[in-house]
Amino acid sequence: MAAAVAVAIIALAGVIGNVWAIEAGDVVEELRSGKLVDADRLRMASDTSLTAARLTDPARNLTNAVTAMAALPQGGRPAQQVQGEELIAIGRRALAEDxxxxxxxxxxxxxxxxxxxxxxxxxxxxxxxxxxxxxxxxxxxxxxxxxxxxxxxxxxxxxxxxxxxxxxxxxxxxxxxxxxxxxxxxxxxxxxxxxxxxxxxxxxxxxxxxxxxxx
The missing domain is CATH 1.25.40 (Serine Threonine Protein Phosphatase 5, Tetratricopeptide repeat)
Incomplete structure (x- = not known):
């Protein structure tokens, strides 16, 4: 019973992570196509990607966090950090994952x-x-x-x-x-x-x- 509950919790976490990843992924695709994205959506994408990386597909979500973070205007990313992590550190983690x-x-x-x-x-x-x-x-x-x-x-x-x-x-x-x-x-x-x-x-x-x- 406990094992089944654990499996269900892991599956639910993966679903939640994928939902966040899709939303942030849309922002990243807009950036890659050359569109301008406002700072609030960029911060959302970087934060949700970093959170989603703890639940599913860390390589993709960590690099999405880096991509959104790098697009923020200098004044919008104090110390170049998201959730306490520096841009370069997040990028290195992404590369290490895959x-x-x-x-x-x-x-x-x-x-x-x-x-x-x-x-x-x-x-x-x-x-x-x-x-x-x-x-x-x-x-x-x-x-x-x-x-x-x-x-x-x-x-x-x-x-x-x-x-x-x-x-x-x-x-x-x-x-x-x-x-x-x-x-x-x-x-x-x-x-x-x-x-x-x-x-x-x-x-x-x-x-x-x-x-x-x-x-």
């Missing part, structure tokens, strides 16, 4: 870039590619980050950016199109996709749809 997860490394790359650590972002992006070179859900985002780092003067990312653009255009063109307000990145995508008719048409259609839906 060092071979491409999603984890992609979020670390984003967080480092937000902090102004371009070299660290490049290193994390490269590790994300090494642990999973073709992951549909993050291909467009990795392409966008590689492009941004290239524009900032970082070298050696051209192949990564081009590969991820082509892969995203083939399987999830709408993810690329979410960056439709970034004229430089859109032009880069067009150049990469010239001569790749199916992928290029996918991108053009997704871009048109995204612009129709953009207020």
């Amino acid at each position: 060092p071979s997860n491409p999603y984890n490394w992609s979020r670390v790359a984003w967080a480092r870039n937000q902090r102004g650590d371009a070299k660290g972002a490049v290193a994390a992006l490269e590790l994300s590619m090494q642990t999973g070179p073709h992951v549909v859900n993050i291909a467009a985002w990795r392409a966008r980050l590689a492009y941004e780092l290239m524009a900032a003067g970082e070298r050696g990312l051209g192949d990564v950016a081009r590969d991820q653009v082509v892969f995203a255009a083939r399987y999830r063109a709408r993810d690329l199109a979410q960056f439709n307000r970034d004229a430089g990145f859109v032009t880069f995508c067009h150049r990469v996709l010239v001569g790749r008719t199916p992928e290029h048409l996918n991108f053009i259609k997704a871009l048109q749809a995204a612009r129709r839906n953009t207020v």
